[in-house]
Amino acid sequence: DAKTTQPPSMDCAEGRAANLPCNHSTISGNEYVYWYRQIHSQGPQYIIHGLKNNETNEMASLIITEDRKSSTLILPHATLRDTAVYYCIVGSLKKTSYDKVIFGPGTSLSVIP
């Protein structure tokens, strides 16, 4: 079973921030939080990942709570091209401590004009 729970679907107005939550209450100390998205008929696209600290890149920001039991992916200015299924994944993809990735059902984000 996936180690995460996400809402099955969300809507967001174009131009507004999209905040996608993820619960991972059983996360262990060496496990990362990864976010991927899958646009229809394409392979999953890596977005961002983090361990403890908040992270930001050109695509998104990742906010991880202090107890690491939940996180939020933030798309600061959602566009129609951000409509996709977003997967929150917990595990370790480091070369030295690989743990298989388990994909849950994800959140289907619809960005509305």
Place this chain on the structure above:
Amino acid sequence: SAVISQKPSRDICQRGTSLTIQCQVDSQVTMMFWYRQQPGQSLTLIATANQGSEATYESGFVIDKFPISRPNLTFSTLTVSNMSPEDSSIYLCSAEGRFTDTQYFGPGTRLTVL
């Protein structure tokens, strides 16, 4: 990031036949994986492709049905054997990023079995 290509991008096959899917990565990677995504579902890991040795299969997947090869650090194949309509899925290859702690995915192969 690793750039991953797959061939074919899609195929329609007859029941009882086999299809081999190729996965090519643009740089050497340590780990390569094969996933299946059935219609309307999330991704399921089939196996880890090990270079120079037998693949490591997940529960519910067997080598006779999904033989995998990985002759070098940048190439792998997945064969879907003795296909049935239940094998109609998207098959995805992924590889570990060479300098990052994450996986990158190919575009997928959409298989339809009649």
